[in-house]
Amino acid sequence: MGDSPTYYHGTKADLGVGDLIEPGRASNYGRRGAAKFVYLSATLDAAIWGAELAVGDGRGRIYVVEPTGPIEDDPNLTDKRFPGNPTRSYRSAHPFRVVGEILDWEGHAPERLKEMRDHLDALNRAGIEAIED
Numbered sequence: 001m002g003d004s005p006t007y008y009h010g011t012k013a014d015l016g017v018g019d020l021i022e023p024g025r026a027s028n029y030g031r032r033g034a035a036k037f038v039y040l041s042a043t044l045d046a047a048i049w050g051a052e053l054a055v056g057d058g059r060g061r062i063y064v065v066e067p068t069g070p071i072e073d074d075p076n077l078t079d080k081r082f083p084g085n086p087t088r089s090y091r092s093a094h095p096f097r098v099v100g101e102i103l104d105w106e107g108h109a110p111e112r113l114k115e116m117r118d119h120l121d122a123l124n125r126a127g128i129e130a131i132e133d
Contacts, residue, residue: 005042005088009065009096010050012058020095021065038096039074040065042088044105052107053116062102069094 009021021038041047044062051060074089107113 007040007042007065007067007090007096008044008047008102009038009040009063009098010047010052010054011061011063012051012054012056013061014058015061015063015098015101017098017100019098020068021063021098022095023093037091037093039089039091040067040071040096041090044102046087046089047102048105048107049116051105052113053120060107062105063098064100064102065096066099067092067094067096 011021013021015021023035023038039050041050047062048060051062054060069092071090071092074087074091108116
């Protein structure tokens, strides 16, 4: 496994090592329907956004995860917003296994976070789903 990238998943869910993050749970975005995919990133910054923007009252958490099946580029970001996938964001129809947690991370500046939340709210009001299945 030596050359494999480290993958991260940002959320507000309180998970432990060995737990699975699985499709089928309520999405953190849009209409909050059952998610067909789970998402991960090979960049800490993308995972920080996930932890900060996830629905819920708990604190944001960033887990180190390993895929249990194939992953593909996240079409919600790739080509539409960031051609070439510089965010290194991926999705899978298979669960991810939590193998650790990043405890020492710094969130985005409050004004950047507000900007992103306002953008997501505008998409929601326009009926545009932030997550495409």
